Amino acid sequence: MKTLETEALLAAVNEWVAIESPTPDRDGVNRVSALAERLLRDLGASIERISGGPDFGDILIGRIAGEANGPGILLLGHMDTVHPVGTLAGPLPMRVEGDRAYGPGIYDMKGGNAMAFAALSHLQANGKRPRLPVTVMMIPDEEVGSPFSRAHIEREALKHALALVVEPSGEGGKITVARHGIARYFVRTTGVPAHAGAYHAKGRSAIREMARQVLAIEAMTDYARNVTLNVGTIRGGTHENMVPLHAEAHVYCLVPLPEHEKEVRERLMALKAVDPDVKLEVTPGLYRPSFVKSPEIQKLYDHTAALAEEIGYPVAGERVAGGGSDGNFTGALGVPTLDGLGVLGDGPHTHQEHLLISCLVPRTRLLARLFETLPA
Numbered sequence: 001m002k003t004l005e006t007e008a009l010l011a012a013v014n015e016w017v018a019i020e021s022p023t024p025d026r027d028g029v030n031r032v033s034a035l036a037e038r039l040l041r042d043l044g045a046s047i048e049r050i051s052g053g054p055d056f057g058d059i060l061i062g063r064i065a066g067e068a069n070g071p072g073i074l075l076l077g078h079m080d081t082v083h084p085v086g087t088l089a090g091p092l093p094m095r096v097e098g099d100r101a102y103g104p105g106i107y108d109m110k111g112g113n114a115m116a117f118a119a120l121s122h123l124q125a126n127g128k129r130p131r132l133p134v135t136v137m138m139i140p141d142e143e144v145g146s147p148f149s150r151a152h153i154e155r156e157a158l159k160h161a162l163a164l165v166v167e168p169s170g171e172g173g174k175i176t177v178a179r180h181g182i183a184r185y186f187v188r189t190t191g192v193p194a195h196a197g198a199y200h201a202k203g204r205s206a207i208r209e210m211a212r213q214v215l216a217i218e219a220m221t222d223y224a225r226n227v228t229l230n231v232g233t234i235r236g237g238t239h240e241n242m243v244p245l246h247a248e249a250h251v252y253c254l255v256p257l258p259e260h261e262k263e264v265r266e267r268l269m270a271l272k273a274v275d276p277d278v279k280l281e282v283t284p285g286l287y288r289p290s291f292v293k294s295p296e297i298q299k300l301y302d303h304t305a306a307l308a309e310e311i312g313y314p315v316a317g318e319r320v321a322g323g324g325s326d327g328n329f330t331g332a333l334g335v336p337t338l339d340g341l342g343v344l345g346d347g348p349h350t351h352q353e354h355l356l357i358s359c360l361v362p363r364t365r366l367l368a369r370l371f372e373t374l375p376a
């Protein structure tokens, strides 16, 4: 019986983290996909690579046989991070401090990817196979909402019995059983330009109109229902002595349920310019539908919690996560999805991003036990 060792697992994680892979850097993401491909070939997987074209790295798919045939497990992970190239050599070098291992993307979610691969190779090293076939799907564009990968994820999801997502765990190791929806909107105002000195009265300011719209949009936030609208970026004008012709803003909305998404969309699309001489356009952007906990997901969670108990590293409960993941797509299609199966840690998307080294062995074992025992 080969055992899992902390040192080896941390080394495996660091192999992923050492390659910087911000979403727009397709070569960086493809260096990660080359690593994933090598690991999948070692597992005896059949490989499929879907080109991400000029904008994105490739989707990498590895199919591993199980003891049984039929619809299997879709294991989802993403290879991209939000950290620009230079983060490793600058504000977030790889380092260990006590139980914490730091690095860009180590928590979200290269640690989880490395554990999933290690779990499969652990089974293989012990002469075992997953009970169901496992499709490992590595995504290049999750951090920008998976515009390229979404359709591919959905197509694969429908061929599988269930989906496991190794995004980071919640606090104390919580497993994600549902996720709120995320909707994005683009707002643009077009005014009437004029010289701000001599002809101010003839102008109609796009910025002034946008300022009013920002207040109206943010006023739609309803904390009691967890519906939030955030105007996250705003741009406008070209010169201080001109009444501005254009302004634009990006809105990021948390919409826990499909009915919230519908309500927010209707209200945003119905916005009218306060100044009739200014044109207002609202365009919907990427939408990640919510996934809600079904009886099948409850069963998956209960099974996982029982396995974690056996291992002696309990999961600390379930959670509904605010941010989106590719699990939103599989969950929204009704494919039983368990998310947040990755590492424990904190600081995603910041220069304090780290995982807890002590979770590596028990959480890898948990993944191996899931592959061995599912469907529950």
Ligand SMILES: [Zn+2]
Pocket (backbone or CB within 6 Å): 078, 108, 109, 142, 167, 168, 325
């Ligand atoms: Zn992530």
